[in-house]
Amino acid sequence: MWKFIVRRLVITFPQIILLSVLVFIMAQMMPGDALSGMIDPNIDPAAIEKQRENLGLNDPWHERYVDWVGGLLQGDLGESFRFKMEVTELVEQRLINSFWLGVATLFFTYLIAIPLGIISGRWNDTWGDQLITGYTYIGFATPLFIFALVMLWVFGFQLQWFPTGGSVEPGLTPGSFDYVWSKFQHLLLPALSLALIATVNTVQYLRSEIVDTKQKDFIITARAKGASESRVYNRHIFRNSLLPIAAFFGFEITGLIGGTVFVEQIFGYPGMGLLFMESILLRDYTVVIAVVLLFGIASILGALISDIILSLVDPRIRIK
Structure with missing residues (x-):
């Protein structure tokens, strides 16, 4: 295993x-730079060019890459031109919000998907199964950003059950009960919006696993030996069907990365996704590179986690 x-x-x-x-090269290929677009046109172009020279924006890309990697190895991701603060500190602030959004989304995803998948698979071809399957088809066909906008309009603006932006009510003392409760309230609607769409894959996969497992020889043998129906489902069918779901846990993490970019933008939730979009619009390449690199590392680690869990579930795939 090791x-x-x-x-x-x-x-x-x-x-x-x-x-x-790849991330560094693509960032350098983007038009403009941190000094483009928001500079007073009355400033002397020579002064602007001198500032570019001082910031190293005119250096060859490979020299800037070496400097960037050198700082990265020392925990220095550079400084944001627009936010006027260290990228490490900026990312740390936003990463905490995105982390809790991801945790809440995964929790709601499995909380919804597992019961629906079990019901749909155990009582397949019934009215309940058709309703659940219809929900998954609608979920597959609905773009996430459209669904999130509808959720925000209905539950945020019309019913006013949830806050419509931010991650916490201003003026609250960090660590207090009111502060924690406000964080939870601001987190709930974005997490539910993302989970209700993300859950459809797990529901369909779990249903297919249960329906397929019900027809296997060892299930027929268990029934022939006189095992009760509840024992057959709880000890054999459910157990064997849930193991592959656990193996794809890492890929759920990877799928969340793209979703949070849209959800955080729509809900104004200050996480990594919103930071990514803001940095692109402001041409803050130092932040863009750091965020995309972190997203990529999270995707790679998610695939690694899935491989490890899958090797525990099915030892046949392990590399000898």
């Missing part, structure tokens, strides 16, 4: 290095 994990880690490191190179 040999498998070590080999997967060895494969992961070149992927991260290649990712960093």
Whole structure:
């Protein structure tokens, strides 16, 4: 097992290095720079060019990449031109919000998907199964940003059950009960919006696993031996059907990354996704590179987690 994990880690490191190179090059290919667009046109162009020279924006990309990697190895991601603060500190502030949004989304995803998948699979081809399957088809066809906008309009503006922006009510003391409760309230609607769409894959996959497992020989044998229906489902069908779901936990993390970009933008939730969009619009390349690199590393680690869990579930896939 440990040999498998070590080999997967060895494969992961070149992927991260290649990712960093690609991200840096693509960021340099974007039009303009941090001094474009928001500079007073009355400023002397020579002064602007001198500032570009001082910031190293005119250096060849490979020299800037080496400098950036050198700072990265020391925990220095550079300084944001627009937010006027260290990128490390800026990312740390937003990363906490995105982390809790991801945790809440995964919690709601499995809380909704597992019961629906079990009901749909156990009583397949019934009215209940058709309703659940219809929900998943609608979920597959509905774009996330449209669904999030509808959720915000209905539950935020019309019913006013949830806050419509931000991550906490201003003026509250950090650590107090009111502060924690406000954070939870601001988190709930974005997490539910993302989970209700993300859950459809898990529901369909779990339903298919249960329907397929019900027809296997060892289930027929268990019934032939006189095992009760509840024992057959609880000890054999459900157990074997849920194991592959656990193996794809890491890929759920990867899927959340793209979703949070839209959800945080729509709800004005100050996380990594919103920071990413703001930095692109402001041409703050230092922040863009750091955020995309973190997203990429999270995707790679998500795939690694899935491989490790899958190797625990099915030892046949382990590398000898």
